[in-house]
Amino acid sequence: MTDERFERRLVEAAQDYHRPPATPREEMWLRIAATRAARRRRAAAWRPVLRWGMGIAALLALGIGIGRWSANASRPGATTATAPTPDRTSAFVYRLAAAQYLTRTETLLTGFRTESRAGARPPTGQFAMQARDLLCTTRLMLDSPAGRDVRLKSLLEDLELVLAQIAQLPATGEREDLQSINQGLDQRSVLLRLRTANPAGPGSPRVQGVL
C-alpha cells in the first residue's frame, strides 16, 4: 500500500477514534457559571483579610516612626523631660501589630493546609496574593524591635520561607508543591510555634504575652 493511500485510510478510520457525542453546551455553561460565582464569593470573603494586612503594615510603620522619634528624643543633648510616654506607646504598638500579624498568618496557613489536604485544588492565586502581602509585613517585623526576640525572630524567619513558597505557587497549584509546603510546615512545627507565640489572637487582653 502506498504512503498516500495508507494515510488516507488511516485518517478515515481514525475519525471513529473517541468519536465525541453532541456538545453538552447548556450543562457545561451552567457549571462554568456556578464555578465562577463560587470563586467570586471566595475572593470577596478574603478581601477583609487583605484590609487587615494594610492595617497591620500601617501600625508597624507608625511603631517604627514612634520608635525613631523616641530614640532621637533620648539622645544626649536632646530635651528629655517627658521621654517615657512614647517608649511605652511604641512597645504597645509593636505588640499589637505583632499579634495581628501572627493571627493573620495563622489564619492563612491553617486555611491553606486544610484546603490543600482536603484533596480539592485550593485557590492558590488568592493564597499567593495574601502570602505576598504578609511577606512585606514579615520583613517589617524582622526589622522592628520584635525581631530582637530570639524565639520570635526564628519563627518569623521560618514564616518568611513558607510565605515565600506560597507566594510563588503557580495558579495550577501542583500537588507536589502543596505537599512540599505542608511538609515544611510539619517538619519545622511552624503552626504549633505560631499558636504558642500568639495563643489567643489579637485584642487588648491577649496582647499581653505576645512577644
Added chain:
Amino acid sequence: MEEHELIARVRAGDGAAERVLYDAHVDRVYRLAYRMAGDDELAREFTQDTFVRAFERLASFRGEAKLSTWLHAIATSVVLNGLRKVKRFRRRETDLDDAAGVAAGRRAAEPDLKRRLAQAIDDLPHGYRTVFVMHDVEGYTHEEIGAALGVETGTSKAQLSRARARLRESLADFAGEWVS
C-alpha cells in the same frame, strides 16, 4: 460582532458577550478534549476548566494572536495536564490490580481493526498522539498546533510523520484488509 469588540465587552463584565464567546468556541474545545480523553466526564471537566480560566485571564490577552489560538493553547494545556494526572492515578490503580491478580484483558487481544487502531493511537507517545489527534482527526493546521502547544510548525509536522509511521508499523498485519 468583531472579535476585539466581543473581547472588550467580556472584559467589561457583559454576561451576554461571555455566552457569545463560549458558543463560538465550545464545540471545538469539547471535541478536542473528548478525542484526547475518550471520556465524557473528563472532556466536560477539561472544557469547563478551559473557559473558567479563559474568562479569568482574558484581561491579560494582548491580542497578538487570534482569540481561538489563545483559547486552544489554554485548552491543550488543561487537557494535557489533566490527562497526566489521570494517568498517574490510573497507573496507581493498575498497580494495585496487578498485585491482586485481577488485571482485565487488553483491547489488543481483540481482532477488530478500529479497536486495534484505537489501541495503537492510545499507545503512541504523548506528543505524537496529541499532534495526530489534532491534525488527522480534528483537522487543526500545523500552525494552529504549533501555537497551541508552543512548538515550531516543523516540530508538529515531524511528530505527525513519526506518529503515522508508528501506526503503520502497529497495523502492518491489517494492510491487506485496508487494501481490499
